[in-house]
Amino acid sequence: MVASLSPHPKGEGKGSRGIISALSRRLSPTGNTGDAIFRTALFSVALLVVLIVAGMIVALASHSTQSIRQFGFSFLTGREWDPIKGQFGALAFVYGTIVSSLIALLISVPLSLGIAIFLVEQAPRYLARPITFLVELLAAIPSVVYGLWGIFVLAPFLRVHVEPHLARWFGWVPLFQGPITGIGLLTGGVILAIMVTPIISAVVRDVLAAVPNTQREAALALGATKWETTFVVLVNGAPGITGAVILGLGRAIGETMAVTMVIGNRPQISASLFQPSYTLASVIANEFTEATADIYLSSLIELGLILFLVTFVVNAIARLMVWRVTRRTAGAM
Amino acid sequence: MTSLTALCTLVAVGILVLILSYIAMRGVSALNFRFLIDTPRPIGEGGGIGNAIVGSGMLLLLSCAVGIPVGIACGIYLSEFGGGWFVSAVRFLIDRLTGIPSIVTGVFVYAVIVLRMKHFSAFAGGIALALIMIPIVARTTEEMIKLVPHSLREGALALGAPQWRVTIGVVLPAAASGIATGAMLAIARVSGETAPLLFTAFGSRFFPRNLNEPIASLTVQIYNYAISPYDEWHAQAWAATLVLMALILSINILVRFLTRQKFR
Amino acid sequence: MSSSTSFATPKFEVKSHALLRSTATKIAVENLDFFYGKTQALRDISIEIPERQVMAFIGPSGCGKTTFLRTLNRMNDVIPGTRVEGNVTIDGADIYATGADVVELRRKVGMVFQKSNPFPKSIFDNVAYGLKINRVTSSRSELEGRVEEALKDAALWSEVKDRLKTSALGLSGGQQQRLCIARALAIRPEVILMDEPASALDPIATSKIEELIFDLKKQYTIVIVTHNMQQAARVSDLTAFFLLGKLIEVNSTEKMFTAPNQKLTEDYITGRFG
Numbered sequence: 001m002v003a004s005l006s007p008h009p010k011g012e013g014k015g016s017r018g019i020i021s022a023l024s025r026r027l028s029p030t031g032n033t034g035d036a037i038f039r040t041a042l043f044s045v046a047l048l049v050v051l052i053v054a055g056m057i058v059a060l061a062s063h064s065t066q067s068i069r070q071f072g073f074s075f076l077t078g079r080e081w082d083p084i085k086g087q088f089g090a091l092a093f094v095y096g097t098i099v100s101s102l103i104a105l106l107i108s109v110p111l112s113l114g115i116a117i118f119l120v121e122q123a124p125r126y127l128a129r130p131i132t133f134l135v136e137l138l139a140a141i142p143s144v145v146y147g148l149w150g151i152f153v154l155a156p157f158l159r160v161h162v163e164p165h166l167a168r169w170f171g172w173v174p175l176f177q178g179p180i181t182g183i184g185l186l187t188g189g190v191i192l193a194i195m196v197t198p199i200i201s202a203v204v205r206d207v208l209a210a211v212p213n214t215q216r217e218a219a220l221a222l223g224a225t226k227w228e229t230t231f232v233v234l235v236n237g238a239p240g241i242t243g244a245v246i247l248g249l250g251r252a253i254g255e256t257m258a259v260t261m262v263i264g265n266r267p268q269i270s271a272s273l274f275q276p277s278y279t280l281a282s283v284i285a286n287e288f289t290e291a292t293a294d295i296y297l298s299s300l301i302e303l304g305l306i307l308f309l310v311t312f313v314v315n316a317i318a319r320l321m322v323w324r325v326t327r328r329t330a331g332a333m
Numbered sequence: 334m335t336s337l338t339a340l341c342t343l344v345a346v347g348i349l350v351l352i353l354s355y356i357a358m359r360g361v362s363a364l365n366f367r368f369l370i371d372t373p374r375p376i377g378e379g380g381g382i383g384n385a386i387v388g389s390g391m392l393l394l395l396s397c398a399v400g401i402p403v404g405i406a407c408g409i410y411l412s413e414f415g416g417g418w419f420v421s422a423v424r425f426l427i428d429r430l431t432g433i434p435s436i437v438t439g440v441f442v443y444a445v446i447v448l449r450m451k452h453f454s455a456f457a458g459g460i461a462l463a464l465i466m467i468p469i470v471a472r473t474t475e476e477m478i479k480l481v482p483h484s485l486r487e488g489a490l491a492l493g494a495p496q497w498r499v500t501i502g503v504v505l506p507a508a509a510s511g512i513a514t515g516a517m518l519a520i521a522r523v524s525g526e527t528a529p530l531l532f533t534a535f536g537s538r539f540f541p542r543n544l545n546e547p548i549a550s551l552t553v554q555i556y557n558y559a560i561s562p563y564d565e566w567h568a569q570a571w572a573a574t575l576v577l578m579a580l581i582l583s584i585n586i587l588v589r590f591l592t593r594q595k596f597r
Numbered sequence: 598m599s600s601s602t603s604f605a606t607p608k609f610e611v612k613s614h615a616l617l618r619s620t621a622t623k624i625a626v627e628n629l630d631f632f633y634g635k636t637q638a639l640r641d642i643s644i645e646i647p648e649r650q651v652m653a654f655i656g657p658s659g660c661g662k663t664t665f666l667r668t669l670n671r672m673n674d675v676i677p678g679t680r681v682e683g684n685v686t687i688d689g690a691d692i693y694a695t696g697a698d699v700v701e702l703r704r705k706v707g708m709v710f711q712k713s714n715p716f717p718k719s720i721f722d723n724v725a726y727g728l729k730i731n732r733v734t735s736s737r738s739e740l741e742g743r744v745e746e747a748l749k750d751a752a753l754w755s756e757v758k759d760r761l762k763t764s765a766l767g768l769s770g771g772q773q774q775r776l777c778i779a780r781a782l783a784i785r786p787e788v789i790l791m792d793e794p795a796s797a798l799d800p801i802a803t804s805k806i807e808e809l810i811f812d813l814k815k816q817y818t819i820v821i822v823t824h825n826m827q828q829a830a831r832v833s834d835l836t837a838f839f840l841l842g843k844l845i846e847v848n849s850t851e852k853m854f855t856a857p858n859q860k861l862t863e864d865y866i867t868g869r870f871g
Contacts, residue, residue, distance in 0.1 A: 032700050038497030039414070045406040046423045049467065053426045056433070059444045114341025122335050123342075133589055134346050140585050141352065142525025144552050145574050148559045149352050152359075152567070194348055201345075247432075254434025256528040261560060281436045281528070288443070288532045304440035308433060315432035316425075416677070484714035488777065490675060492727035492784060493704030502730070507717050 056308065064302035066295055075302060081267040081283075083291070088299035090306070092267040096185065096277035100259060101252040103189025103273070108197040109245055113234075115197070116204035121230050132205070139198035147261030150191045155182040155262055158190065163274055174271035181264075186273040188263035192255055196248040203247055203322055207240030208233060210326045243321030250314035254307055256281040280307050353578070360575025363568040369576070373538050373554070376563050382573045384540045388455070388549035389524065391541055392534060395459025396523055400466030401516050407467065408474020408512070413500055424475075430468040438464050439529035447533060455541060455548035458534025462523040469522060473515025477508040514588045521584040525577065527552035551577045623648040623788060623818040624669060629683035631664055631673070631842075638664050640842045642683070646835075651810060651819045653829035653850065656839035657865070662822045663711075665839065666790050669820065670706040671699050687788070704731055707781035711793040713773035715765035715780075720757050723765045723776055724748060727784040743783055751779035752809055771802025778809065789813065791821040795828065807832050826866065830854050838862045 067075060071088060078089015115135060119128045159182025170176045211233045219229040234241065264276020265286055280303050291297040371381030411424055442461040447453055481504050489499040505512075527550075530536075535547040536557065551573055558570035624646040631639035639661045646652050654662040667673045668681055671692060685692050692702050704727075715723050724744045727733075734740040744761075748754040753775045757768070765776055774794060781789060791810070795803040810819060810832045823829050829836050829850065836853040838845045838861075846859045857863050 032495040032497075032698075034498070035496045038500070042406055042410040042414070045403055046410040046420075048403070049407055049430070049471075050423055050426055052464065053430060055445070056437075056441045059441055060437075063444045063448075111341050111344060114338040115345055118335075118338035118342045122338060131342060131346065134349055135342070137582070137585060138345060138349050140521060140525075140581055141349075142527065142552060142577065142581070144527040144556050144559070145352075145356070145525070145578065148555060148570055148574055149355065151559060153351075153355055197345055250432055254432075254436070256434065256436040257556060261556075281434055284436050284440060285528055285531055288440070289535070301440055301444065304437050308437045311432055311434055311437075312429055315429060319428060482714070484710055484712055485716060487672060487675065487708075487710060488714040488716065488780075489726070491670060491672060491703055491708035491710075492730070492780065493700050493702075494727070494730045495700050498730050502726070503716050 057305075060301055060305040060308055064298050064305050066298035067302045070295065071299075075299070076306075079269065083287070083293070083296050086293065086295055088295070090280070090283075090299075090303060092269050093278050093280045093283050093303065095269045096188075096263065097253055097279040097281070099185055099273075100188040100192055100263065100277065100279060101249055103186065104192035104196055104252045105245060105249060107190065107193035108200055108248060111193070112197050112201035112204055112244070112248075113241070115201040116208055117230060117234075119201075120205055120208040121226075121233065135198050135201060137198075138194065139202075143195070143255060143257035144261075146191055146195055146258035150187060150258055150262040154191060155187050158182050158187050167274075175273050178270070178272040178274050180274050181276070183262060183264045184273065184275050185263065185277045188259045188277065188279070189273070191258045191262055192252045195255060195258060196251050199251055200244045200248040203244035204237075204241055207237040207244060207322065207325050210240070211236045237325055240322050240325030243318045243323075243325070246314055246318035246321065250311045250318060253314065254281060254311045256285050260285050353582075356571065356574050356578055359568070359571035360578075361572075363572035364575060368569070368572055372540065376565055380569070382551065382554055382569070382576070384537065385549040385551045385554040385573065386576065388534070388537065388541050389551045391455060391544070391548060392458050392462060392530070392550055393520060393524055395455065395544065396462035396466055397516075397520065399460065400463035400519065400523075401470055403463070404467045404470025404516075404519070405474050405512060407471035408478060409500060409505070411471065411475040412478040413496075413504070427468045427471050430464070431472075434528070435461075435465055435526055436528040436531075439531060439533055442529065442533045450545075453533060453535035453547040455534055455544040455546065458530045458548060458550070459544070461529035461533045462526060465523050465526060465529065466519040469519040470512075470516055473518070474508070474512050477511030477515065478504055480511065481507045510591065514591055517584050517588050521581050521588075524584075525552060525581055527556050531556075621648045622646070623687065624820075625684075625686045626669075627684040629665075629668065629681065629685060631661075631668060631682075632680045633676070634678045638842055639668070642844045644837060644844060644847055646818065646820060648818050649814060649816070650834040651814045651821060651832055652835040652837060653833035654820065654822045654837050654839060655824070655826060655829050655865075656845075658824065660839040661842040662839045663792055666792055666820060666822050669788070669790055670703050670708055672703075672708060674699060704784055705786055706788040706790060707784070707786035708790040709774070709778050709781055709792065709794045711796055713770065713777050713797070715768070715773050715776050717764065717766060719762050720765045720768070720776060721761040724779050724783050727780060731784055733784060747779040747783035748776075750782050750813070751775045752805060752812075753779055769802070771798050771805060774798060774802070774806060775809070778806075782813075786817065788818045788820065791819065793822050793824060796824065803828075826854070838865060840865070 067088060071078065075088065075090055076094065077091055078087070079091045080087045080089050081092060082088075119132055123131065159180055163180045163182065163186065166176045167180060215232060215236055216229055219232040224232065259279055260282040263279060263282060265278050265282055266276040267278045267283075268275070270277070284300055284303055288300055291300055367379070368381040369386065370383040371379065372384045373382075374380030407423070407427060411420060411427075414420055438461050442457050442464070446457040446460060450457070485503055485507060486499055489503045490496075494502070530550050530553050534550055534553070536553045537547045537549040539549075541548045555570050555573050555577065558566040558573070561567070622645045626642055626644050629639060629642040630637060642665060654666060656662050664673065668685060673679045673681070681693060687702075687706065691697065716726065718726070721744055724747050725740055728740055728743055734743055745754060748757065753772060756772060765773065768776060774797075778794070795806045798806065807828065810821065813819060814834075821829075821832065833850045835847065836850045837847045838853070838857075838859075840861055846853070846857060846862045848857065853862065854866060857866060
């Protein structure tokens, strides 16, 4: 007599019956009716979540077919966004999204690395714990609050104390030319930098903490200084740190309210960081309720579809990279 | 060189302190009891955020009513039903759901609910917020259930308890406090959301009467006042922000306090 | 099933009488193989466990004694990737037959684990748990009666009767383990499996558990895994010796520790390995 003890009885679920077999396989090895109901109920809820994600793609895609049909690939390369003429090209938003996100990373990556190194490698425990909490609190502040603060505190500060100096010293670079208003790409980038710093630093912290202590001891034993040792740790965690940066990028790309409130919302491509710009997310936030024509709404939803796909891929890559570093210690412990 | 990293940390903490103190300063000067219970009024007549507070509360209740049970059920499914490709796929998609920009969630809910019902509603806003809560609650539930010692499960199974009674009667209560903190963090997170409400719950100048019509919320109100050209509304935006931040910070600090006690 | 759990008979009993008292077979195992994935953990085990006696499983760690114990109430089912071949019958019924009710089996075959695992509930609720899920009792007073009875049988009543509503986690290690025994007794199983029940306990708590086992065998068939040979000698009527997944010898405890049939058993008992 052969009896299978496994929750996955032999010969079942190995075939190609897909979800149905996954369901029946989970239907209670005990044969208990309550278990079967319980499992089916939980399975249905999980299936619902899967359907929601699938439904997102389907809904976004189907509602943007009109603009996809009409503009095709030129939707991404067109520079003109004119609802009155019915002409929709998203290049200016793509530009604004990419540049503001890059500015954000340029500022927040070194800052986050510094914070993470300080908290993991240098700070004493009694200091590290409360500071970690404070840095994480930055992530708890809502986007709209950052926007409010950005309009009334950060933008005037940059206009008066930062941008004039940038123009004076680096004015020969096109990036820092033109009228100074305080509202524009630079301010948007700075606000984003503040918002993604707690996210990047938290992941880098996890990555550094996951680097085995033997690596540090090995470096120290070879006569490395504290900083050379930290460098070894950073090299060890490099893929995870890259993942953290990409994760921050994904967050910056999709961030909406704060950027919308300080970036100026003008669909233009300008070399100057002082000039107003527009991002994918901001256009949706600003114009969605105004879109009366079908093609206008369809174009806006296509922007949403682009955002969805880009952040989906970016986040998946980032998570994979972080996971490959942190799982090492998780497995060793 | 240590001073450099310490400086980075100081910058981050400094910005936090700056933001919070500025909110406190500007917010307190515009805050009074009447402001907390009144509805918005035209410029020069004062007005308040009473309807926005009630609206936010109702949106949160709605989103909790949907998001917390679904999230917990997903978390149980992920942790109790072992490996297999389907469980991994669910976990992957739930993780991706976390990273989707909240504005996109708003667009989705607009497309499937608002377009169909042909009007904005509290209901649509609550669903949008619930979609943001689900992955947070699901992953904390999964992690917390994994912390429950296996011996407890075996103890109950050995007494002849079927799996579902073990999970509901023994495992869930043992993980309850952790799941509760996860749910609280999810509430803190969605109470600050604005983008998914813009074209689902939309906004309103009146106290809500039912869930099938547009509803006001603190965050949308803050946004509308912030981008307005009037100083009086700017002041009200700061006061409303103070109320919102008080809620969010107290949840975060409470969670911090609870988890400290548990894990020390 | 035993109808009464209150002990009228005297506490002391001459050990050799135990063998005479009953000879009916409670559990019969034939040609049992067990696998964790591709690793075979048990090889061709055949054994008969008589009713209302204490059988001890001994052997070096990793010999499969715990794994074997757990096949008797299908506790290994909860470990993914395990597989069993062969035959296990309790009272003549095949417990691995298709359609066999695992839940019913576990109600009949109670288990006490190596590390005490009280639920994070009150003392009362811990003992009442099995009664509640199995809907054994029909009234509150009956439930309270059964809980009291189980706690008395587990020799814990006098220590906890004034604090039944307090958390079980506040008890000492030995008390927690006796609580787990009471929890198992409350649903009146026919067989009790014990997986090194005293390994984490101090000598005083251990001796209490051992006295308890001695009492319990009047009504229950007890199988106990132990790494402590003195303990096996003290509490059991029969002893089975396992080595590398094989059952080497089964014998009366007395014989096992004085004149075993197998050379391997003798080597182990005299401490030449393990």
